Amino acid sequence: MSDDTNASDLYDRVRNEVPSELDVTDVQYEGPDLVIYTETAREFARDSDILGTLAHALRKRITIRPVPGTQSSPDEAEAVIHDVVPDDAKIQDLEFHSSIGEVLIKAEKPGLVIGQRGSTIREISQEVGWNPEVVRTPPMESSTVDNVRNYLTQERAERRDFLVDVGEQIHGTPENDVDWVRVTTLGCCREVGRASFVLHTPNTKILVDCGDKPGAEGEVPYLHVPEAMPLPELDAVVLTHAHLDHSALLPLLFKYGYDGPIYTTEPTRDLMGLLQLDYLDVASKEGRTPPYSSEQVRQAIKHTIPIGYGDVTDIAPDVKLTMHNAGHILGSATAHFHVGNGFHNVVFSGDVHYEPTRLFNGAVNDFPRAETMIMESTYGRRNDYQTETEESEARVRQIIRETYDRDGTVVIPAFAVGRSQELMLVLEEAMREDEIPTMPIYLDGMIREATAIHTAYPEYLRDGLRRRILHEDENPFMAEQFHQVDGGGAMREEIASGEPCIILSTSGMVTGGPIMSWLELLGPDADNTLLFVGYQAEGTLGRRIESGRTEVSLEGGSGRAERLTLYCRIESVSGFSGHADRAGLEQYVEEMNPRPERILCVHGDDQATDQLSSALYQQYDIRTHQPKNLETFRFP
Incomplete structure (x- = not known):
């Protein structure tokens, strides 16, 4: 909320939607979520429909938090949780955080903790009054996952303050009408690497990706241009996936004063930390001065707000973001931006693989609206066809x-x-x-550690592989032939x-x-x-x-x-790339309904972007562009 009046209005709106017998002590935004503090958290949990009704009425994601002192003691709650949750869930640890009324349940099989349609987790809330959060303990030990989770636990208080600040910015009133949106290319145009773009509205400035260029030391995104500067005034950063040509230089933003949110998927958050720390290590071993420190990597992790595939999330007063599976690597996403009140929709494909692989389901290309697409073209040449x-x-x-x-x-x-x-x-x-x-x-x-992170997030893997990993004796990544x-x-x-x-x-x-x-x-x-x-x-x-x-x-x-x-x-041997080949890129566009009105072909060399751009125009009568770096496009 931007002022007390808005805070009062929000409280009144929630109070009007909540049955009178349920208490509403306080209401505030924490990041994109609306948090309701209550003395009757158990009663909220007993009403299985109330959260859905509230979310629909307020068009926000809702979290219920108990007022401190209204829950069972941690010892009593621990006994109840172990009694309610089936032994097969294999609970490894419980962490109670009284300041936010939350109990973190670490289990090998979180689905059994949650229960069918959330029945078990609701029962926990009803019985103990704590708000349960469930995380998976990976079948393969991952120091990255452990370190990220432990660090975020240590920083809970500071992170909560950060989320409150972000929530106030997101849910303020736009100062200006949205009558244009601009995209400026800061890298990866007519080249592969240093992916970076600015999405700009009359109210909001969002950076999409911030990577390096493989094999070209010193070629970094054009962050110094007026469309991006000053960096502290960026409203948000969105990361499509963790590969270094998209993520390597994100911590640099925090070095130069940015302290806002990074939106990405949960596995991308963990992978980016792994890859960025290795990036620093390699630079040091090769005698190069690292562009940032490990402290800035930690800042990036602390400022990350994870969102799942398909979750429509407010990230600015005039912008909603939805991430969709891109089929490229673990947690990779296509970023769909809904700008204004139905004004314009911009899709950044990220790196996509349209057909399913052994690891992932194929990329999603089903968007309600997508007037403009910024599309990768890595294998965009006429003859870039990979082997089956x-x-x-x-x-x-x-x-x-x-x-x-x-x-x-x-x-x-x-x-x-x-x-x-x-x-x-x-x-x-x-x-x-x-x-x-x-x-x-x-x-x-880092292959073994990256593999362990994959096993921590099986819900992001292909359906059949997910089922195998959830049963440790069938986990192919743990075969005895593999040695670190x-x-x-x-x-x-x-x-x-x-x-x-x-x-x-x-x-x-x-x-x-x-x-x-x-x-x-x-x-x-x-x-x-x-x-x-x-x-x-x-x-x-x-x-x-x-x-x-x-x-x-x-x-x-x-x-x-x-x-x-x-x-x-x-x-x-081709055929193992995480990128769609020329046929896959064409099929990705052909099967979109509706198709974009305009496509900017990026993330490919000069020939790839030129030839794919021409083909999409000729085949589908779509306006296409082969932009250079430092071009700005205004829509509509």
């Missing part, structure tokens, strides 16, 4: 068998998030079904000189990280295979090797470049 998945997987199995027969090792540069987990599923199944010999599969870099490389150089040398094996190693574009050690150890031996399965951006060492260069430079211990000749077999 079955054919790609068969080719990978063939290459592994051939390398094994030569007593060699297969090393696969892979992104820690997305492609690594896809390959783990392919390899686990191939060994289980005797399609390739059973051998060790070594995970180097954690012994440094000595362990890598031992693996390289040992029996045939498969190595999945970061970085996926051979721009640094442990893959450089594997090139040095395995590259000179013709019996080994270097297998590319992901996109290699222009300017990266991966692209140069994939294009046929066998003489490469590696950074030596003295800081001087050392020349290395690769004699190993070098192969590339």
